[in-house]
Amino acid sequence: MDQATVTGRTRATAGSRRYGPAAGRAVRRSVRLAAGTLVLLGLAVVVVPLVARVDERLVDLGSAALPPGLAHPFGTDEMGRDVLLRSIYGLRVSLLVGLVAAAVSVAIGGVVGVVAGALGGVVDRLLMRVVDGFNSLPHLLLGIFIVAMFAPSAWAVIVSVGLTHWTTAARIVRSEVLSLRGRPYIDAAIGGGSSRMRIIRRHFVPALIPHLGLAATLMVPHAIWHETALSFLGLGLPPHLASLGNMINDGQRSLLAGAWWPSVFPGLFILLPTLAVAVLAQHWRDRTNPRRRSELNL
Template sequence: MSIQTVERIKASKTGIRFNRRQRTLMITILATLLVTGTWLCGFILSSENLDSHLELRNLAPSWEHPFGTDWLGRDMFTRTIKGLSLSIRVGMTAAASSVLIAAALGLAAATMGKTADRIIAWLIDLFLGVPHLVTLILIAFVLGGGMKGVIIGVALTHWPSLARVIRAEVMQLRSAEYVLISLRLGKSRWWVATRHMLPHLIPQLLVGLLLLFPHAILHEASITFIGMGLSPHQPAIGIILSESMRYLSAGMWWLAIFPGLCLLIVVRAFDIMGENLRMLVDPHRSHE
């Protein structure tokens, strides 16, 4: 008995039947609400809880302070949510920049001739041959760190894989009949690329954006953790985890456990959104 048959039997017993696309859509909506809610809570929560209250320092998790307090009496729940909100903004900006770079280079490689294609293919292989984190650290160090350094570093190191996918897609599109007819009618390559090819690439670019974000936010947190990312005065997750390391031996486990788990949940939510969106836009799975 196949898995789909078992699922149909279970659904018939409960009286509710959802196909795979409907379940995928519901999971995607839930993940979107989780990420959006975390991002909005970063703006809603009062910054007063980030002030130092020495009489409340080193408190374990309680109803009043769900994530406990740190060595300065700051509420860890507020710090974590605001740190996640900041990481989401930084990660999304960097991932969007990477998508724009990948789209521009992918279109250029397939429409501007063999010389441009060879140069861009060489650049893709060059960046793929170096670990992301090493290049990211070098770029952030050269730019002096901070939010600008992190965003530029992540944007310049996460585009090659998506650019390769876009290039391959455009290679197939340029042999389509309507593209060849447009070229014979005297339309420029830029006109054909923006009017005929780019609309077909929007689903791939959107999925690429959501799949790039987990890498962007984790790399942002990692270089911030080692002191080359965001400023220590900002409530970033990397800074929170870095500061908590010196207090773990004193038994203050909540300083690292809760921020780390929340970071993993947000990253996993974006990963689920990207994977499910790719399934939804895949025409080969539309019948499921």
């Protein structure tokens, strides 16, 4: 090996050592920023409704379409309602709908994935064809069809999201169960006379909890966007509720008059938690995936 090759490898090693800690610090800063953002938003949706002395539905035509200022940091809409207060209330409604819808979706997908992976054979093939059939349909159009069968309500949105987004969790769970079936301790449990339900309960479910948690975490912002889209189209939550989709729908009329704040600020309340959850979910995935973690430590 010549001297130039040795020198090049030495420089590459030094460069990786030099930039490795900096990259780690950048990741930690982004994780802390994302976690701080979610904590602040969570405190806002819990504390503000308890201490606010103003009803977010209060109409004050004398204060209509006020730009952002000291009295109203995010301005007011065309009916004089405070945009900041309504955005916090809307985020609370969207988070509740997103959390419940994500739980329903992951529960359905988890059951389907466990059954398909544990039983295998004809059952596995049949369930995977059902998953492929659902994936071939546009989720938003299918969600609109489901919501249209009910009156506008939070439960209609939850059912819509739960019945259209369970396929991702089903595939993740099935893949993990198929991987677990080849482990030596599963063969030992089968040889020891353990029943299939006991193996699922004692071995599969504990190993699947991190994957289901990650799937549920990633599903929450997706469910929020789905709820926002349905409410924007007038098919989601009732118009009197301060949901983010309803606010953006109402604010589009103000854009023609030059009032941008009734639409922009609710949109930020959708974007910020989505980005924060994406950063934390990526960090969670890197921490729980041994192969990925070893690559990061190189």
